[in-house]
Amino acid sequence: MNPILNVRQLTMDFGGIRALARLDLTVNHGEIAALIGPNGAGKTTFFNCVTGLYVPTSGDVFIHATPEKSVRINGMKPHRVTRAGLSRTFQNIRLFKEMTALENVMIGRHCRTHAGIFGAFFRNRATRDEEQRIIHDSYRLLEIVGLEDQVNFRALNLPYGDQRKLEIARALAAEPRLLLLDEPAAGMNSQETRDLTSLILKIRDEFNIAILLIEHDMKLVMTLSERIFVMDYGRKIAEGTPEDIRTNPDVIRAYLGEDSHA
Amino acid sequence: MIDTLLKSLRTALWFMFLTFPILAVRIDSLKNAVTVRWPAVIILGAVIFLISVLWHTAGLVKRSWFFRFDGFKQFIQRLPDQDALSPFMIRTTLGAAAVFMISLPFFASSYQTNVMINALLYVMLGLGLNIVVGLAGLLDLGYVAFYAVGAYLYALLNLHLGIGFWIALPMGAALAAFFGILLGIPVLRLKGDYLAIVTLGFGEIIRLILENWDRVFKGPSGISHISRPSLFGIGIMESSVHHAIIYMYYIVVVLVLSTFFFVSRLKHSRIGRALLALKEDEIACQAMGIDKMKTKLTAFALGATWAGMAGVIFAAKTTFINPASFTFMESAIILSIVVIGGMGSIPGVVLGAFFLVLLPEYFRELGDYRMLVFGGAMILVMVFKPRGLLENTKPTVTYVSQQTGPDTP
Amino acid sequence: MFHDKAGYFFELFIGGLTKGSIYALIALGYTMVYGIIELINFAHGEIYMIGAFTALITAAALTAFGVTHPLVLVSVSGITAVVYASAYGYTLEKVAYKPLRNAPRLSPLISAIGMSIFLQNFVLLAQTSNYIPFPNLIPPLPFLEPVSHIMGTVDFIILCTTAVIMILLTFLIRKTRIGTAMRATAQDKTMARLLGIDVDRIISFTFITGSALAAVGGVMVGSKMGQINFYIGFIAGIKAFTAAVLGGIGSIPGAVLGGLILGWTESFGTGYLTSDYEDVFAFSLLVLILIFKPSGLLGRNTTPKV
Ligand SMILES: Nc1ncnc2c1ncn2[C@@H]1O[C@H](COP(=O)(O)OP(=O)(O)OP(=O)(O)O)[C@@H](O)[C@H]1O
Ligand SMILES: [Mg+2]
Numbered sequence: 001m002n003p004i005l006n007v008r009q010l011t012m013d014f015g016g017i018r019a020l021a022r023l024d025l026t027v028n029h030g031e032i033a034a035l036i037g038p039n040g041a042g043k044t045t046f047f048n049c050v051t052g053l054y055v056p057t058s059g060d061v062f063i064h065a066t067p068e069k070s071v072r073i074n075g076m077k078p079h080r081v082t083r084a085g086l087s088r089t090f091q092n093i094r095l096f097k098e099m100t101a102l103e104n105v106m107i108g109r110h111c112r113t114h115a116g117i118f119g120a121f122f123r124n125r126a127t128r129d130e131e132q133r134i135i136h137d138s139y140r141l142l143e144i145v146g147l148e149d150q151v152n153f154r155a156l157n158l159p160y161g162d163q164r165k166l167e168i169a170r171a172l173a174a175e176p177r178l179l180l181l182d183e184p185a186a187g188m189n190s191q192e193t194r195d196l197t198s199l200i201l202k203i204r205d206e207f208n209i210a211i212l213l214i215e216h217d218m219k220l221v222m223t224l225s226e227r228i229f230v231m232d233y234g235r236k237i238a239e240g241t242p243e244d245i246r247t248n249p250d251v252i253r254a255y256l257g258e259d260s261h262a
Numbered sequence: 263m264i265d266t267l268l269k270s271l272r273t274a275l276w277f278m279f280l281t282f283p284i285l286a287v288r289i290d291s292l293k294n295a296v297t298v299r300w301p302a303v304i305i306l307g308a309v310i311f312l313i314s315v316l317w318h319t320a321g322l323v324k325r326s327w328f329f330r331f332d333g334f335k336q337f338i339q340r341l342p343d344q345d346a347l348s349p350f351m352i353r354t355t356l357g358a359a360a361v362f363m364i365s366l367p368f369f370a371s372s373y374q375t376n377v378m379i380n381a382l383l384y385v386m387l388g389l390g391l392n393i394v395v396g397l398a399g400l401l402d403l404g405y406v407a408f409y410a411v412g413a414y415l416y417a418l419l420n421l422h423l424g425i426g427f428w429i430a431l432p433m434g435a436a437l438a439a440f441f442g443i444l445l446g447i448p449v450l451r452l453k454g455d456y457l458a459i460v461t462l463g464f465g466e467i468i469r470l471i472l473e474n475w476d477r478v479f480k481g482p483s484g485i486s487h488i489s490r491p492s493l494f495g496i497g498i499m500e501s502s503v504h505h506a507i508i509y510m511y512y513i514v515v516v517l518v519l520s521t522f523f524f525v526s527r528l529k530h531s532r533i534g535r536a537l538l539a540l541k542e543d544e545i546a547c548q549a550m551g552i553d554k555m556k557t558k559l560t561a562f563a564l565g566a567t568w569a570g571m572a573g574v575i576f577a578a579k580t581t582f583i584n585p586a587s588f589t590f591m592e593s594a595i596i597l598s599i600v601v602i603g604g605m606g607s608i609p610g611v612v613l614g615a616f617f618l619v620l621l622p623e624y625f626r627e628l629g630d631y632r633m634l635v636f637g638g639a640m641i642l643v644m645v646f647k648p649r650g651l652l653e654n655t656k657p658t659v660t661y662v663s664q665q666t667g668p669d670t671p
Numbered sequence: 672m673f674h675d676k677a678g679y680f681f682e683l684f685i686g687g688l689t690k691g692s693i694y695a696l697i698a699l700g701y702t703m704v705y706g707i708i709e710l711i712n713f714a715h716g717e718i719y720m721i722g723a724f725t726a727l728i729t730a731a732a733l734t735a736f737g738v739t740h741p742l743v744l745v746s747v748s749g750i751t752a753v754v755y756a757s758a759y760g761y762t763l764e765k766v767a768y769k770p771l772r773n774a775p776r777l778s779p780l781i782s783a784i785g786m787s788i789f790l791q792n793f794v795l796l797a798q799t800s801n802y803i804p805f806p807n808l809i810p811p812l813p814f815l816e817p818v819s820h821i822m823g824t825v826d827f828i829i830l831c832t833t834a835v836i837m838i839l840l841t842f843l844i845r846k847t848r849i850g851t852a853m854r855a856t857a858q859d860k861t862m863a864r865l866l867g868i869d870v871d872r873i874i875s876f877t878f879i880t881g882s883a884l885a886a887v888g889g890v891m892v893g894s895k896m897g898q899i900n901f902y903i904g905f906i907a908g909i910k911a912f913t914a915a916v917l918g919g920i921g922s923i924p925g926a927v928l929g930g931l932i933l934g935w936t937e938s939f940g941t942g943y944l945t946s947d948y949e950d951v952f953a954f955s956l957l958v959l960i961l962i963f964k965p966s967g968l969l970g971r972n973t974t975p976k977v
Binding site: 276277279280281283284285287288289295296302395401448449451452453454455456458459460462463464466467470471474545590591594597598601602605630631633634636637638639640641644645648649 | 705709711721724725727728729731732735751755758759762766767770771774775776777778779780781782784785786787788789790791792793794795796797798803905909912913916947948950951954955957958961962965977
């Protein structure tokens with residue numbers, strides 16, 4: 001197993017609230033893992049710390065470009081984290097609402113392309129070619145998530161489920177090695193959730209990347225994940241295969257204590 | 263009906279009450295006497311009553327506004343759209359506009375040509391600020407500072423070193439861009455309204471320095487006898503002011519056209535898209551790998567560049583500058599051009615500039631009421647068209663299947 | 672008598688305090704409105720100017736009708752100014768901001784700038800563009816005679832009035848029902864609405880309160896400076912906003928603190944350094960604060976939720 005993300009003793013405080021408490025977590029190359037826990041457990045906060053949107057109070061986050069070479073990314077600016085190979089979706093969808101689906105994905109290509117001001121003004125050969133490639137690649141991604149008929153639709157006009165898929169396509173455009181999905185199935189009906197399940201598998205296989213997802217839909221989590229991390233009150237309370245987790249007494253207690261659908 | 267009348271009466275009475283002391287009571291502080299002008303208040307009340315009745319009964323006011331402007335908006339928006347208008351139509355329209363612009367100085371008086379130069383200058387300023395406010399969504403209330411940088415640079419270089427317009431133009435652009443970056447680095451970390459106020463503060467600081475540092479900037483009396491642009495080294499000014507104005511006019515036309523060209527290319531580029539995205543959601547942008555600071559700085563510096571150029575032109579056009587031309591009001595007017603026209607929309611900026619510059623100019627009969635009408639119009643346009651007269655709705659790229667080239671307008 | 676140096680210092684100190692109190696009064700209007708609807712009410716300075724004009728006009732009218740008793744003059748013109756400024760503030764919100772509650776963020780700001788231009792020119796046209804002498808409404812208080820070179824009667828009245836108003840305002844916001852509703856609305860409009868608070872009424876009330884305070888400021892500046900014109904609202908408005916930001920926008924003690932610091936900065940800056948750059952001191956202070964502590968002196972520093 002070679003790790004792609006390695007988190008050690010990650011802690012995050014907001015004023016008096018400790019949202020993450022000495023969290024350790026490792027995601028391996030090419031695996032699908034899930035992060036679950038009751039509402040307010042700190043899952044989203046974990047994503048925000050890892051992607052650089054929050055600066056963690058203490059602890060370390062490493063990304064492994066190769067098994068030997070690792071980069072410490074905590075404290076790094078979010079755009080550099082993305083460039084280093086992490087990209088994400090948001091729990092409360094954050095698309096560029098006034099832009100079309102295609103444009104949204106094209107923004108995702110930004111960090112892997114180069115044209116600057118000079119290119120913008122003079123549209124030299126290289127710039128035109130790059131722009132073509134961006135459009136082509138973005139369209140490909142929209143095809144993969146099944147939005148090829150909505151390329152020119154504005155994001156705000158897409159139904160909820162499609163918006164979630166568009167966020168995934170946009171995140172993929174940044175060529176991540178690890179894709180972080182925050183509640184991708186939230187607000188989807190059961191058919192859409194089933195489609196999403198196969199989409200996530202397809203993405204993993206086609207791009208050969210690791211996926212870490214936060215999800216409350218236990219069926220989806222149990223079907224997809226190879227490993228599951230459980231959080232409660234900012235701490236990791238369990239880790240293991242779906243089978244381990246299902247029978248873990250701590251997990252049952254955490255969920256029954258707060259939330260009945262475990 | 264009775265209801266409407268009562269409501270209107272109430273509105274009218276309210277406004278009569280509001281305006282009474284300031285509108286009706288005139289004090290003569292020398293003679294210590296007070297006169298009351300009843301007619302003014304009564305006329306105002308009657309007008310408000312009438313508008314209110316019309317508004318409530320038929321929605322007349324509302325409808326005429328909306329319909330006229332929507333039709334107009336659609337017309338303009340379709341102009342560059344291949345489906346809506348035949349290429350022939352487009353070409354004729356653009357051709358007619360071009361002929362008009364080119365021939366204007368031959369049938370218009372010097373005065374009118376000058377007014378047109380002014381309008382075009384504001385188009386240029388508007389397009390420049392549009393990069394900052396319209397595309398990147400950064401509210402800059404001190405834009406006029408960069409305009410001043412360009413103007414004073416040329417004025418001083420011309421005064422002390424005799425440097426001409428054509429050399430000063432790129433220098434003004436570069437210096438303004440440099441100032442843009444210098445100012446941008448500390449302030450662009452601030453969000454929204456704070457940015458607005460800091461830029462306003464900087465704008466005022468620059469103006470106050472110009473006003474008070476007499477030894478360098480000549481204080482409130484400003485710098486005069488700035489050279490007009492020369493043509494291949496020959497000073498035109500000497501021959502006649504009329505010719506100089508015509509020459510200036512063509513220079514401005516060319517510069518405005520190139521501004522159009524560059525700004526619309528910018529908008530449909532990778533950087534332009536990043537700017538638009540930044541306006542919508544900074545956090546998502548960062549998460550998508552966009553360097554927020556760098557992108558904002560780019561926008562700021564580009565906006566400043568055009569303001570700097572416009573400043574050089576302004577100095578060359580009026581041959582006289584002083585700090586009074588660079589007040590906050592100026593920034594407010596340029597900003598209004600962008601917002602009233604429709605943020606991010608290039609035809610919108612043109613419309614906004616003409617609206618705000620030509621209207622007060624040709625309604626001089628309104629005399630002193632110009633600024634009052636101007637302020638009122640700003641409120642009305644915002645209340646009825648909060649996204650501006652020509653909303654920016656076109657995507658930067660449209661995907662056409664089997665596509666060979668991006669369909670960028 | 673003081674030594675000259677100490678005397679000068681105290682003079683500047685009191686001067687800054689007076690000035691700062693007025694900035695604080697105007698700043699409160701900005702901070703309260705911003706706290707509730709996150710809008711820089713650009714026309715707030717104009718409300719202050721209209722307050723000053725209304726007081727002047729009322730006083731002149733009263734004098735012309737033969738009323739000369741100072742106490743009557745002061746109280747009637749002061750109250751008229753407050754009433755009118757509040758009415759303007761109320762109307763201003765209804766006309767220029769309320770229709771734009773859900774518009775893009777820049778739109779209400781533009782409409783506010785439009786309103787500011789409109790009101791300035793309204794006063795300019797209806798009255799005059801020249802400075803008008805402001806009547807000296809307040810008779811000198813005899814017990815201030817010994818210190819008159821440091822603190823004049825007007826300064827004394829300004830300080831007392833401001834102090835009283837601050838106490839009343841704090842009481843209003845901390846202890847009354849409507850104050851509680853205001854605080855709730857400032858924190859979370861949706862939640863406040865769900866709890867049955869009439870948010871529109873609270874917003875109106877905020878504008879009215881802020882405008883009333885600005886009018887008091889206007890009357891006091893008029894008395895201190897001895898003259899007013901249609902343009903006094905603009906600079907005062909920007910400076911008061913600076914004070915609000917300095918203290919931490921949305922924070923009421925912040926506005927007061929910001930006003931005082933600004934007043935002193937200007938007073939000492941012009942007194943000891945150079946008088947040419949009075950306004951530059953204010954703006955430089957603003958810029959520095961925003962760059963180094965964007966949330967202001969008493970503002971809270973929070974991580975925006977993602
Ligand atoms: N920016 C912030 N400022 C203050 N507190 C915060 C912030 N972000 C998160 N929190 C707090 O941290 C805790 C964890 O929140 P988080 O959003 O990470 O939970 P979650 O596990 O994602 O819950 P859910 O399943 O509801 O999405 C909560 O108590 C929340 O209020
Ligand atoms: Mg969450």
